[in-house]
Amino acid sequence: MVKIDNIELGEFPLLLAPMEDVSDPPFRAVCKENGADLMYTEFISSEGLIRDAIKSRQKLDIFDYEKPIGIQIFGGDEDAMALSAKIVDSTAPDLLDINFGCPVKKVVCKGAGAGVLRDIDLMVRLTKACVRSTSLPVTVKTRLGWDDDTKNIEEVAERLQDVGIKALTIHGRTRAQLYRGEADWTLIAKVKNNPRIHIPIFGNGDIDSPQKAVEYKNRYGVDGIMIGRAAIGYPWIFREIKHYMATGEVLAPPTIEERLTAVRKHLHGALAWKGTRTGVCEMRPHYASYLKGLNHVREFRTRLVTTDSVDEIEHIFDDIRTFYAREAEMA
Structure with missing residues (x-):
């Protein structure tokens, strides 16, 4: 049984990735109906929450049928992240997730998302500020590193675990790659197999079929898989993976x-x-x-x-x- 703190997610959970302008309540509802075990909101700007920006506040909307669900925030300022964590706490999700992986230029240029990958000490401080400011389990989603010369995910995993995160999702690309090329799961496996790591490690990147999900589960030994782009307009990906894992049979496509x-x-x-x-x-x-x-x-x-x-x-x-x-x- 995979658990994030006290949240039970099953033997091999399938997570719906937080995606800007996609992972809203209407989309999450169809994914939940088709077997997503844990879902996240669209990422929310810490600065927007503090300013009471309407769009940011609306993204806090969560519903009982979605549980367990996490609210994801991003930002580059410790005080803003700490205050945002307190605001999120008051809305009673199951967990708080921090985005250190978004590669979009407008986010990175603000020193947030994947932009934080250039300053691991800052990443640790931001995470610590959130952990101290909420009673919720805190998790992190990030990438392998900023570029091929700075794939420091093993150090990141250890240091973030040390300051209190309860799970880590790793996208198998660097920020420099954006979404190009093939995701490299070998470093995700190294993190999972690190004897110092005891929190759940979820892999993300390129999972677009039941066969690939099972292949990567077996090859890399992760605790679960996060699915993003493959679920857009195809929420059946979750039920298809679960059916294939249970029976070895490929379900017919949706009618x-x-x-x-x-x-x-x-x-x-x-x-x-x-x-x-x-x-x-x-x-x-x-x-x-x-x-x-x-x-x-x-x-x-x-x-x-x-x-x-x-x-x-x-x-x-x-x-x-x-x-x-x-x-x-x-x-």
Whole structure:
């Protein structure tokens, strides 16, 4: 049984990665329904929380059905991170996660996210400030290092464990790589196999199939896997991995009906949480992912991203069902 502090996550938990503009409550709901064991909010700026920025505060919204869930924050100032940890504590998530891995330039330039990888002493101080300011278990998500010359993740893991973190997720790339190239899990395995390390170590990067999840589980010995981009528009990745781990069988891909049920749930969650106008607009990037791989889908996708009417979107969903039912009959 893998545990973060007193939070039980099962034998080999599958975690949903915190993704900016993706991992909001409507998206998390469909991932939870399909087997995600632990989820995280989008990352939240510590400075934004302190300024009471509306967008930052909204990201604190969590719901009982999502539990266990972690709220993730980022920043480069010890006082701001400590105060943010106290604010997060008051919203009663299951844990607080610190982002030391985001490679986006606007975050890095503020000395936050992966920008902290250039100053390990600062990373330790920021982490310590959070641990001291909350009663929640504190976890960290980070990368192997800043670049190929500074892959210091083994030192980072030991030092962060020493100041009190309860779990560590490692993305198998450097900041310099961004999301290019293949994730290197060999250093993740070294951290996991370090006799000094006793906290759970989760691997992240390039897991996009049940077969790869099981291969990496066996090869690298991590305690669990975090899945990010592969879950966008495909929340079934969690159930498929679990089924494959349990039976060795590959599940059939989701049916048209399952795709439509999931995208409808996501859409109506977005409308309820964000309001009609914002919900409709922010769903548009998701349609391509939910419909990926279907033949003759371009026309439907174009219609979905060019209408502002919820009724019309529902009508398009019905057209999709009818079209592919006819295709199946003719096959």
